[in-house]
Amino acid sequence: MEAVDVHIHGFSGLDTKDSIPDNILKIAKKLFEKGIKGFIPTVYPRSISHMREDMDSIKKAMIIQKKQGIHGQAEIMGIHLEGPFLNSERCGSLDKRAFLIPKEKNFKNLIEGFEDVIKLITIAPELDGALKIIEKAAEIGITVSMGHSDATFEDAEAGFNAGARGITHIFNAMRPIHHREPGIAGFGLLNPHVYIEVIADLYHINIKIIEMIFKIKNPERIIIVSDAVKDTGLILPVTDSKGRLIGGSTTVIESAKNLFNAGIDSDLVIKCISNNPRNYIAC
Numbered sequence: 036m037e038a039v040d041v042h043i044h045g046f047s048g049l050d051t052k053d054s055i056p057d058n059i060l061k062i063a064k065k066l067f068e069k070g071i072k073g074f075i076p077t078v079y080p081r082s083i084s085h086m087r088e089d090m091d092s093i094k095k096a097m098i099i100q101k102k103q104g105i106h107g108q109a110e111i112m113g114i115h116l117e118g119p120f121l122n123s124e125r126c127g128s129l130d131k132r133a134f135l136i137p138k139e140k141n142f143k144n145l146i147e148g149f150e151d152v153i154k155l156i157t158i159a160p161e162l163d164g165a166l167k168i169i170e171k172a173a174e175i176g177i178t179v180s181m182g183h184s185d186a187t188f189e190d191a192e193a194g195f196n197a198g199a200r201g202i203t204h205i206f207n208a209m210r211p212i213h214h215r216e217p218g219i220a221g222f223g224l225l226n227p228h229v230y231i232e233v234i235a236d237l238y239h240i241n242i243k244i245i246e247m248i249f250k251i252k253n254p255e256r257i258i259i260v261s262d263a264v265k266d267t268g269l270i271l272p273v274t275d276s277k278g279r280l281i282g283g284s285t286t287v288i289e290s291a292k293n294l295f296n297a298g299i300d301s302d303l304v305i306k307c308i309s310n311n312p313r314n315y316i317a318c
Contacts, residue, residue: 038072039313040261040263041260041315042204042260046265051077052081056092062109063110063111066286067107070286072110073110073112075114077117080130094114097152120135121134122162122185128282136164137163137164139164154316159183178318180202183208186222188217188222201231205231228253230256231248233260235293238283258312261283263283264283266282268286
């Protein structure tokens with residue numbers, strides 16, 4: 036099983052916010068020890084200059100890996116930008132003070148020089164100017180995911196039509212399903228072509244909702260992610276002082292075991308941490 040994680044900020048005391056290439060390589064080693072073969076380090080929304088520092092450290096780590104070869108490490112497969120073009124109304128545990136208006140100038144300043152390594156970007160499609168940024172990102176080969184969003188079903192559909200191909204951690208930090216407005220979560224479930232991330236640590240989503248996802252959603256479009264952070268692997272669950280979830284509590288392999296134990300088809304689950312995420316970042 037070639038397990039990969041396309042949404043992970045950190046692990047076991049290390050974090051992408053450290054902006055240290057060696058720490059990214061240490062994360063790669065720790066994940067390999069847990070059975071993960073590849074991952075996409077996810078950059079938090081911060082100032083553009085700080086996000087670029089974080090991206091630079093990841094890119095340098097990728098270069099080191101390529102020169103030295105991947106021995107005892109998970110492959111660093113690229114960069115996921117979670118923001119900064121997100122909706123402050125659905126910030127979750129992210130710092131909404133760092134969120135930016137999706138203007139082309141901001142987008143250019145953010146990605147310039149990193150176009151070759153950015154694989155994913157999460158954007159809230161309902162924001163003014165977001166559809167244009169989604170189009171621009173898709174044009175240069177960056178897979179766009181919609182998340183941290185208050186999007187209606189119609190907004191999400193517009194984002195998909197503009198080029199977005201995924202939904203970031205469905206049900207978390209987004210407009211919930213309502214019987215008069217299915218919202219972005221409803222769009223993610225019902226559109227057979229859009230990919231959806233699922234945090235399956237059993238803290239972020241109730242197991243019955245996960246069972247519902249597998250009954251409704253095209254299984255080839257489900258991706259299990261960890262959304263792991265610096266404290267993942269050290270405390271359980273990963274919460275702040277107020278008890279608010281601030282990151283995923285398990286690796287994708289541990290999450291898969293949760294779903295095996297719940298009786299969800301193991302062949303489908305394995306695809307959700309291997310083939311499906313690889314197909315997603317290639318689309």
